Amino acid sequence: MKKNLFLPLLFLMAFGFSSYAQEALFRAQNIISPEILSDNSVTFRIHAPNAKAVQVTGDFLPTVKMETPMGEMDGPGKANLTKGENGVWEFKTQSLGPELYNYSFIVDGFSTTDPSNPFLIRDVASATNIFIVGGGHADLFKTNDIPHGTVARRWYDSPGLGMDRRITIYTPPGYENSTEKYPVLYLLHGAGGDEEAWIALGRTAQIMDNLIAEGKAKPMIVVMPNGNVIQDGAPGEGSKNFYKPQFMIPKTMDGTYEGAFEDIIQFVESSYRVKANKANRAIAGLSMGGYHTLHISRYYPNTFDYMGLFSAAIMPREDATGKVYNDFDATLKAQMDNGYKLYWIAIGKTDFLYDANKEYIAKLDAMKMPYEYVESEGGHIWRNWRIYLSQFAPRLFN
Incomplete structure (x- = not known):
């Protein structure tokens, strides 16, 4: 009988590859x-x-x-x-x-x-x-043995941008099993980020779960949109599929995003059980998201009772030509006159945007616009922004 030498050879090759893989695995x-x-x-x-x-x-x-x-x-x-x-x-x-x-x-x-x-x-x-x-504030970044909220990636229709767009939404523990209505924090990322930034780099779900479990923050919905208006989703998650992310994307700070922000609010308030009024809406953001927060809250001056500017990119821009930026002083005064509960500004002492933030604060002082100011160590880094969120969230909806 003719022996089949191919099968033993296959076995030896498979054994060899398996042994190599196991050796690599165990060595690691x-x-x-x-x-x-x-x-x-x-x-x-x-x-x-x-x-x-x-x-x-x-x-x-x-x-x-x-x-x-x-x-x-x-x-x-x-x-x-x-x-x-x-x-x-x-x-x-x-x-x-x-x-x-x-x-x-x-x-x-x-x-x-x-x-x-x-x-x-x-x-x-x-x-x-x-x-x-x-230990300390870092325990807020851990997944602890406590009730947990839900993180969902949803798609919403944005008529203002002419596309369906991806958005990340955190709902607090117990949301699915209750009939309660919740307040909403709109949390905006910085340049180069997307709808994944705050949930991954910012540890938002862990921070909110822990603050809520400790009774330090009210249960709330946290909405994390994509601020890059030419994207329908984060790189690798949108219709363009896989491509290298960029730090600055066209049209991110030209007023388009701010002008279409009502599309996001409308989606959230029609899709979730929320308290749909000014007293139960907050908006905050880091860097570019702080820039967006400043202008969205001013452009819709009677929409939010809580604003958080984390290392905000307060600087003049040549492409800032949209109608959102018209009548800056008048709309800022309208926001002040309408009243709000908290206008919170935080910046690191070595942040490259420190001087611009101090100039903006001087402007608020001159017009007697109320605010709270937090100055921390460090620069333009996630280490600060995670802490700012953990300090800002407990101040909301009280």
């Missing part, structure tokens, strides 16, 4: 990175036996000045890893304070994520690993 599992120690120091490790130099960069390191499309800004520093006998490079930090941190490796000049850490977030076009050192 044997490397713990990052390892958070009892004193809150953190050890990073990466297996790179042929590398000549390995560094780690992240926001747990002292900042350095770097040039960006927005000018000179603070950026993460770098630290050198030390190579061990087994080809595993290591670096141990000092004790770190409570925070959600991000980091990546640089291997022989090539930036890469940590193969031993599957937890990543995307900020514009960059993906970095994350970890949390618990």
Whole structure:
């Protein structure tokens, strides 16, 4: 009988590939990175036996000045890893304070994520690993054993923009099983972000779940739209499918988004159980979203009782030609005269927008427009914006 040598060969090949895959899998599992120690120091490790130099960069390191499309800004520093006998490079930090941190490796000049850490977030076009050192305000960023809300990605019709658009909406714990009506916070992202930014980078669901469970914030719906009016959804989630995200997209700050914002309010108030009045509407945003918050709340001066400007991009723009920007002083005064409960401004001391925010505050002072001002450490970073949300949300709808 003629023997079939092909089947044993296939078996050996399959066994070999399987063994290789398992070896790679187990080798990765044997490397713990990052390892958070009892004193809150953190050890990073990466297996790179042929590398000549390995560094780690992240926001747990002292900042350095770097040039960006927005000018000179603070950026993460770098630290050198030390190579061990087994080809595993290591670096141990000092004790770190409570925070959600991000980091990546640089291997022989090539930036890469940590193969031993599957937890990543995307900020514009960059993906970095994350970890949390618990305690204090960082416990708000954790998924704890408490009741949880629901995060939904919905599509809504925007007649003002002529397309259906994707939107992220958080409903508080118990929403589905109750008949109660809820207040709404409209939470806007910055340049380069989209409807995924606040839920992923901002940890909005975790922050709201924890604040509500602790009785520090009222149960509310949080609406996170896409502020890029030429997109129907985030890169990879809209009709253009997969393409590289960009920092600044055309028409994001020319008045188009602000002018069509009523489409979002109409969708929310016709699709969810909400308290559809000024006293139960809030709007806030970071950077470009702070710019949008300023102008949307002024353009619709009797719509929101709560405004939050987080590191707002308050600056003149050549493309700001839409009717939304007409009669700025008059509409701002109309907003003031209509009355509101909270106009909240927060900015980091080293934020590149610090001076512009101080100039805007001087303008509010001159017209005697009430506001609250919070000045924090740090610059134009998510670390600040997560904290601002955790400080702003408890002030709403009381």
